[in-house]
Amino acid sequence: MIRRCASYAVLVAGLIPLLLPFYWMALTSLKPKREVFTAVPQWWPAHPAWDNYRSAWVAEPFAGFFFNSIVVTASIVALQLALASLAAFALSRFEFRGRSLIFWIIVAALIVPVQITFIANFMTLAHLGLLNTYAALVAPYAASAFGTFLLRQAFAAVPRQLEDAARLDGCSGLAFLWHVLLPLSRPTVLAFALVAVVTHWNDYFWPLIVTNNNAVRTLPIGLGMFVGQEVTTDWNLLMAASIFVSAPMLLLFFLMQRYFVQSQLRTGIRG
Amino acid sequence: MIEPALRFAGVGKSYGSARILEDLDLEIAEGEFFVLLGPSGCGKTTLLRMTAGLQTIDRGEIYLRGAPLSPIPPERRNIAMVFQDYALYPHMTVYGNMAFGLRRHGHDKTETDARVRRTAALLGIEPLLDRRPHQISGGQQQRVALGRAIARDPVLYLMDEPLSNLDAQVRASVRTEIKELQRRLGVTTLYVTHDQVEAMTLGDRMAVLNDGAIQQAGRPIDIYREPANEFVARFLATPRLNLLEGTLEHSNGSIVVRTPVGAFAWTQPPRSLPATAKVRVGMRPEEIKISFDVAAAGASLPIRLIETLGSQVLVFADFDGGELTVSIPADAMPHDAQRIAIVPSGSIVHVFDHAGGAALGHFVAGGEG
Amino acid sequence: MTSARPYLYLAPTLAVLAAFTYFPLARLAELSLHAPGIGTSLGPWIGFSAYSTLFANPLFWRVAGQTLLYVFASVPIAMAVALALALLLDQPLRGVGVFRVLYYTPVVMPTVAVAALALWMFNANGGIIDYLLHAIGIGPVPWLVDGAWALPTLMIVAVWKNVGYYMIIYLAGLQSLPRAVLDAARLDGARPIARFFTITLPLLRPTTFFLAVVALIGSFQVFDFVNLMTQGGPSNATNVLVYFAYQNGFEYVQLGMAAAISLVMFAMVLMILGALAWAFNR
Ligand SMILES: Nc1ncnc2c1ncn2[C@@H]1O[C@H](COP(=O)(O)OP(=O)(O)OP(=O)(O)O)[C@@H](O)[C@H]1O
Ligand SMILES: [Mg+2]
Numbered sequence: 001m002i003r004r005c006a007s008y009a010v011l012v013a014g015l016i017p018l019l020l021p022f023y024w025m026a027l028t029s030l031k032p033k034r035e036v037f038t039a040v041p042q043w044w045p046a047h048p049a050w051d052n053y054r055s056a057w058v059a060e061p062f063a064g065f066f067f068n069s070i071v072v073t074a075s076i077v078a079l080q081l082a083l084a085s086l087a088a089f090a091l092s093r094f095e096f097r098g099r100s101l102i103f104w105i106i107v108a109a110l111i112v113p114v115q116i117t118f119i120a121n122f123m124t125l126a127h128l129g130l131l132n133t134y135a136a137l138v139a140p141y142a143a144s145a146f147g148t149f150l151l152r153q154a155f156a157a158v159p160r161q162l163e164d165a166a167r168l169d170g171c172s173g174l175a176f177l178w179h180v181l182l183p184l185s186r187p188t189v190l191a192f193a194l195v196a197v198v199t200h201w202n203d204y205f206w207p208l209i210v211t212n213n214n215a216v217r218t219l220p221i222g223l224g225m226f227v228g229q230e231v232t233t234d235w236n237l238l239m240a241a242s243i244f245v246s247a248p249m250l251l252l253f254f255l256m257q258r259y260f261v262q263s264q265l266r267t268g269i270r271g
Numbered sequence: 272m273i274e275p276a277l278r279f280a281g282v283g284k285s286y287g288s289a290r291i292l293e294d295l296d297l298e299i300a301e302g303e304f305f306v307l308l309g310p311s312g313c314g315k316t317t318l319l320r321m322t323a324g325l326q327t328i329d330r331g332e333i334y335l336r337g338a339p340l341s342p343i344p345p346e347r348r349n350i351a352m353v354f355q356d357y358a359l360y361p362h363m364t365v366y367g368n369m370a371f372g373l374r375r376h377g378h379d380k381t382e383t384d385a386r387v388r389r390t391a392a393l394l395g396i397e398p399l400l401d402r403r404p405h406q407i408s409g410g411q412q413q414r415v416a417l418g419r420a421i422a423r424d425p426v427l428y429l430m431d432e433p434l435s436n437l438d439a440q441v442r443a444s445v446r447t448e449i450k451e452l453q454r455r456l457g458v459t460t461l462y463v464t465h466d467q468v469e470a471m472t473l474g475d476r477m478a479v480l481n482d483g484a485i486q487q488a489g490r491p492i493d494i495y496r497e498p499a500n501e502f503v504a505r506f507l508a509t510p511r512l513n514l515l516e517g518t519l520e521h522s523n524g525s526i527v528v529r530t531p532v533g534a535f536a537w538t539q540p541p542r543s544l545p546a547t548a549k550v551r552v553g554m555r556p557e558e559i560k561i562s563f564d565v566a567a568a569g570a571s572l573p574i575r576l577i578e579t580l581g582s583q584v585l586v587f588a589d590f591d592g593g594e595l596t597v598s599i600p601a602d603a604m605p606h607d608a609q610r611i612a613i614v615p616s617g618s619i620v621h622v623f624d625h626a627g628g629a630a631l632g633h634f635v636a637g638g639e640g
Numbered sequence: 641m642t643s644a645r646p647y648l649y650l651a652p653t654l655a656v657l658a659a660f661t662y663f664p665l666a667r668l669a670e671l672s673l674h675a676p677g678i679g680t681s682l683g684p685w686i687g688f689s690a691y692s693t694l695f696a697n698p699l700f701w702r703v704a705g706q707t708l709l710y711v712f713a714s715v716p717i718a719m720a721v722a723l724a725l726a727l728l729l730d731q732p733l734r735g736v737g738v739f740r741v742l743y744y745t746p747v748v749m750p751t752v753a754v755a756a757l758a759l760w761m762f763n764a765n766g767g768i769i770d771y772l773l774h775a776i777g778i779g780p781v782p783w784l785v786d787g788a789w790a791l792p793t794l795m796i797v798a799v800w801k802n803v804g805y806y807m808i809i810y811l812a813g814l815q816s817l818p819r820a821v822l823d824a825a826r827l828d829g830a831r832p833i834a835r836f837f838t839i840t841l842p843l844l845r846p847t848t849f850f851l852a853v854v855a856l857i858g859s860f861q862v863f864d865f866v867n868l869m870t871q872g873g874p875s876n877a878t879n880v881l882v883y884f885a886y887q888n889g890f891e892y893v894q895l896g897m898a899a900a901i902s903l904v905m906f907a908m909v910l911m912i913l914g915a916l917a918w919a920f921n922r
Contacts, residue, residue, distance in 0.1 A: 087650050123671070123895070242752075347829070
């Protein structure tokens with residue numbers, strides 16, 4: 001009983017540093033400019049300025065950034081799922097020379113993040129004349145070592161007999177992957193897809209390296225430029241922009257929260 | 272009156288709306304080996320975990336040497352438990368597993384070492400002391416789990432189907448070991464199982480648990496001889512209890528129990544029996560006397576199947592409305608038998624209430640009436 | 641039956657990894673051993689002189705030290721907080737599900753939005769944190785403007801952002817522990833604190849190892865918060881290896897030097913992972 005109360009006390013106390021920033025962000029985004037800097041902070045927007053969102057939206061070409069983010073994130077996730085499914089299929093259901101070597105080559109890629117290779121990748125893409133294109137944003141992420149690993153584990157858990165039974169039913173090769181393995185591994189596929197969407201929607205580093213043109217910039221870069229300009233003045237607009245950049249992920253998270261946490265558990269245990 | 276070592280008083284447990292145990296009363300004497308027998312899922316593990324303090328008691332109380340247990344957390348109850356799936360510490364050696372509880376209970380290093388080695392010698396696991404649980408076989412893990420409990424000197428042992436994961440041979444030998452050990456150590460033991468052979472062979476006393484309630488408690492032989500109800504009779508029969516529809520016919524002081532396979536004379540029935548009534552009649556395969564001399568007997572039954580178990584033979588015979596299972600010594604079985612005749616005289620009969628299944632009486636049948 | 645099919649299925653993944661993960665490592669080595677060329681071409685071979693210049697640069701040592709400080713201070717703190725939270729959230733309490741979701745929320749936030757928010761909250765002019773600290777008699781703290789405070793401030797932001805992820809991983813580890821083993825420890829007389837140190841923590845070892853690897857690799861890459869909040873300042877107090885490589889490559893256009901920095905950092909990551917694997921598998 002005492003332990004239970006103490007646990008709640010600690011958990012609730014922890015929510016203050018956790019949630020206060022969110023509240024402060026939302027609050028500031030609704031304050032008219034003159035209420036942003038006050039000697040005593042106002043904890044409730046006296047005159048909610050919804051107009052801040054419109055002003056922030058047009059302060060940079062956010063509509064275009066939004067579109068770019070959707071295209072880039074969707075392309076990356078689709079490619080990762082396709083390539084990882086194929087690779088995981090090969091690694092989990094076929095016997096062939098070099099299988100474990102190839103598996104380790106793929107897994108070892110996890111310790112070589114783009115933050116290490118970016119100079120070389122930048123040079124390659126520059127050499128190919130691909131800077132400032134969707135291709136440059138997508139290509140390095142088209143394959144996912146992490147996704148391949150996760151799907152391989154999930155596919156390997158499907159019993160051999162099921163494959164034999166499916167084969168007798170006339171379902172083999174890619175049809176088996178599509179009709180049996182992927183549906184059976186739905187939780188893992190979804191888990192990985194969610195992680196990938198969040199990662200690439202939020203990615204700031206790589207787009208920063210290969211874009212310098214509004215036509216292909218993504219939301220994080222747009223917001224980053226906004227941060228650079230507005231630092232000393234319009235916090236309310238910056239917070240409004242931060243909210244609409246984060247909103248899709250927060251929305252996705254709260255809609256699928258059960259699944260999200262479970263998926264992280266899954267990827268976490270297995271990873 | 273001597274306070275029992277362990278006393279359950281009106282103990283109840285529910286998971287949500289499902290009542291697992293209801294108003295359970297039970298007393299276990301100091302030094303007694305008490306076996307709780309029940310089918311899978313009847314709440315045996317739940318009862319042990321409540322005794323250990325690992326699960327809360329919803330109703331009632333458990334008393335250990337007269338003191339209520341619920342205020343005491345498990346780590347201070349000084350109870351040792353052998354878990355159904357061993358629950359060995361995977362990151363410790365066999366030695367570490369056995370030493371852990373001793374150190375926690377304040378024994379110093381030399382004392383701990385001496386006890387661990389003595390227990391290991393007793394169980395024949397000395398060569399394994401430096402191994403980890405995953406490096407030894409299931410039977411060996413089981414001995415270690417036992418050793419972990421035995422090395423300590425608790426006031427009570429709880430054993431949760433400790434033999435269930437062993438193969439038949441090892442099971443029989445460890446069973447004997449457990450019995451001998453408990454005799455020697457004299458520590459009160461509550462042992463649960465769904466295996467009637469374990470219950471019969473191990474228990475000083477036993478209880479049969481079903482539907483969240485104690486069906487019967489007592490010495491194994493008494494329960495075997497006089498099962499309190501149909502369930503108990505059925506549970507203590509191998510391979511199965513023959514259950515027949517029957518009627519009671521009163522004739523000058525004695526009673527005849529009439530069944531589709533014959534009539535059994537009950538020479539000294541209890542006084543309180545109902546006048547005439549439909550009853551259910553239970554007979555275990557080994558309790559039925561038969562003869563192959565069909566011509567001499569009135570009625571006979573065709574044999575459908577014979578199963579040889581080694582020293583015993585199971586004979587399955589058809590009768591009007593069902594099948595009878597009889598067990599006889601193998602050397603009493605003629606190889607060309609086609610039919611059997613039931614010999615009422617000397618057969619053992621259990622009579623149950625037709626509606627409730629409660630036992631009305633048990634008897635050795637006299638000659639045909 | 642071996643056929644070409646598995647190789648065919650693996651080809652796209654291997655091609656992408658080769659082009660953007662493994663080939664670049666070789667390319668970095670090549671770049672670091674040549675003088676800068678024109679455009680994307682290479683200049684003449686200069687051997688290891690980029691490395692000797694780098695190792696002779698006191699700023700490099702400072703940046704490397706700051707990176708290590710950042711990693712080895714923020715990761716253990718975040719992991720410890722995460723483990724504590726996971727232990728609390730592993731209990732059968734009413735509403736734990738809600739707490740789990742809330743504590744995880746920062747993980748899905750874009751780093752840019754978190755950086756923008758942190759800039760505002762830690763701002764010397766009107767920042768809410770200084771105001772709150774003032775209310776309990778502390779401060780004002782020169783969060784991002786003082787060389788001694790700037791790096792710790794970034795660590796606070798990173799811990800806030802990452803702790804939910806580590807918490808979930810620990811929770812997964814806790815929930816997969818064999819319950820009966822913990823029960824056995826209780827009957828063996830181990831009190832809660834002893835139980836944590838003798839049973840729970842040792843059994844969580846694989847989780848801790850996995851998490852330490854993920855967290856180390858992740859926090860070595862720290863760049864976003866530095867670029868957005870401090871640009872490595874004040875006077876390089878928050879400069880870290882990735883940012884240093886980025887500066888050399890794109891601000892000073894010293895691609896060879898940038899490549900050398902990246903490779904040195906990679907070597908550091910490998911050494912630390914090796915040490916970690918050794919420590920955990922002893
Ligand atoms: N945590 C729980 N929540 C809900 N029901 C439970 C829980 N634990 C056990 N039960 C139910 O309680 C009943 C008794 O379980 P218990 O484990 O005590 O059975 P048991 O007699 O030990 O069975 P077995 O012989 O298979 O080990 C079962 O029907 C089981 O489904
Ligand atoms: Mg059980």
